Amino acid sequence: MNEAVAAADTAWILAAFAAVSLMVPGVALFYGGMVSVRSTLNMAMMTFGGFALVGVLWIVFGYSAVFGNSLGGAGLLGDPAEYFGSSTLLDAPAEPGLPPALVSAFQLLFAAITVALISGAVADRMKFGAWIAFSGLWITLVYFPVAHWVFAFDSADGSVTGGWIANTLGAVDFAGGTAVHINSGVAALAVVIVLGKRSSFLNPPRPHSLPLTMLGSGLLMFGWFGFNGGSALAAGNSASVVVLNTVAAACAGILGWLAVERVKEKHATSLGASSGLIAALVAITPACGAVSPMGALIIGALAGAVCCLAVSLKYRLGYDDALDVVGVHMVGGVLGTVLVGFLATGAAPNAVSGLFYGGGLDLLWRQVVAVLAVLAYSFTVTWLIAKTLQKTMGIRADRAAELEGLDIVEHGETAYVLDGPGLAGRAVHERDAVVAAESITSSSAQDTHSR
Template sequence: MEQAIAAADTAWMLAAFAAVSIMVAGLALFYGGMVSVKNTLNMAMMVFGALAVVGVLWIVVGYSASFGNSLGGYGLLGDPLEYFGSSKLLDAPATPGLPPSIFSAFQLLFAALTVALIAGAVADRMKFGSWMIFAGVWALLVYFPVAHWVFAFDSKDGSVHGGWIANKLKAIDFAGGTAVHINAGVAGLALALILGKRRIFPNSPRPHSLPLTMLGAGILFFGWFGFNGGSALASGNSASVVVLNTLAASCAGICAWLIVEKIREGHATTLGGASGLIAALVGITPACGAVSPIGALVVGAACGALCCFTVSLKYRFGLDDSLDVVGIHLAGGILGTLLIGLLADPHAPNAVAGLFYGGGFDQLWRQTVAVLAVLAYTFGVTLAIAKVMQLCGGIRVDEESEATGLDLAVHSETAYVLDHFNVPAAKPDPAGAVAAAEAMTSEAAGEVRTAG
């Protein structure tokens, strides 16, 4: 019986891994459709580049730093040498259970997607080489330690010590509200501050292909069931409850965003629907194992409505958060994490009572401390990384490349055949670069709409 259960759990995790892996392509399409036609490939390359760099680091040292025995027992960082090179993950479990190799592969994707999310905050203006360096350094100094805080649990026999948020603070984060979304959102904020605004801000390029963005959102929606459900690490009731809660929150988030958008702007848009979906998924990620289905509806609706407001704050504060990483992932991650302290249902898999279920303020203050700790650490370290990189060679493309578009200037490619848009074969002179690039973008957007 134990062997059968272990086999079922392993099969579920393999399926969840496959679902999460397709989120890389989903994010590339989601972001790629939202930028102008001249930066589509660069956006996709930033997403896949993050996967490549973080994946290599994860195999060498990342898994060990995240899930190794805590150095000194303080819960701050796993021993980076314990699983160095991941060779110890080849052995099958001594007793029937989940193979460590599939757990490592699953968590590798979490690390890569977290870094890739940051790219949306700095779209259209960051050097690709600098992005690749930043991705690696940030994973080493920020993601791996924070993942240890949140995801590394003490062993039952007490021989292995995990992270302080999971074990000492006992804050709940089922699948990454703090380690993934708040982490990526506040890093995007810090990096955008150092990088500066795009030269056309507060005007933004029109999304060149909303169908691509909707397709990307749909792929992310599919993968998120593996993201959240796989975090149960077993094919049982917990995973099933998590999947139901994830679905419930998603539906509520779309409705809430569209209602707010209709009231504020007079229109319910496709981009709004996709954004409401993602906002709700962000919010339910930490809470999916802690709330009831009704609670999931509340979390999804609250995140959809709130994020519809927060995405517009970048104009008030002059922050060029290109694709609303701060407005959705930071705001939604904070709200979803804090709502656990209010809505946690003792009958849900996490078996903790929030304020509205008779648990008092105990869980709420724990959630608040976890949020503040990740905010402070990640913002400070990301700011330092970006500032050092800026002083050591710069992280922003030159004005000519920004105007021409990074697809052509950096990758020497275009996403579409643009010959009939009169794209110059050579780089235009700086004086004419802006006009040529904007004309190309406008005509390309019109062609895409006509084709659709």
């Protein structure tokens, strides 16, 4: 690789990093608009608090646990001590290529956003301190190992051994359908089973600001172009195909969700459009480098339709997934990852063929094994983490806090000041006048009585 190409690639990943960073406030707004006015700040704080803690842990040992040489060559976990503290990432690459520090920064955001996605499932009822503890344990015990399985490839010279899904199994996951979306979705299911239902489960509070939710989904779409396109790790044709497939799926997903919603509810809603957009982006994430644009349209439309139907399962099965993380991220991630086994075409950047393009069942069974492995591992370990925290520090806010709202109880703040200019001062003045009048009346009554 010559220096000019390396510089172009570095510039593209820097731009992708900037785009993905907007997904942090995107998640906060997307989720914050969907909850009641009493919990919107709590949702934002869960996103930003999780982001902060994950960032620190990533710098200390997370990058090493994901991209370090696999311990024992088993492909299960990178060596946490290999890049401990990230100080060795200061060195420039020996040959023209991406700076290791940039790769680390880019992947840090992947980790942080994965944790943030889980928070939507536990809205309105989880203690903030318990959420922070859960985030630290989950990222360490669940995300870092699974990300190593999926994102860590063997080095070209054989000196570094990566994860078993990427190398031994050979499943295709271009940008994190398994490590990010299936992982967060099934973790959400495990933690809400431990956490229990809200008192308002069957009659949940209405979203307090759908414009905020639509703005959040728009920011997430913008960031997703960096999320998927940046995963090509080069400014070239692969990134271009990935971006085209991503936007194609997004458009089809909105229409797919709205079509089902129109039939079921007789309305096409803004919340449905936002949800269909996210469902399609989730599903195309593992497939964006493996399918044609027509394949991307199929995946997006199916994701919008299937996830629209899936979100109602929580009422039938009795788990309280407040903001449909399971129905969108787990179901969408599974759908997109498995569909690679059907729709992958050798003409796409991943250069593999699925069942419909003459590849037989070879790729399909690999995709299914990857899905099942992540589902089983993430659910089991997440349930154990949540159960342990429940037995030790407690994770559920009490009923009074739930009714009052977590913004006040956990953070001592409210999202909106409802008094107009001068009204607060006028209210205080009127209160003081009433107190003074009552005091005068009481004094007069005492004087009359004494006489």
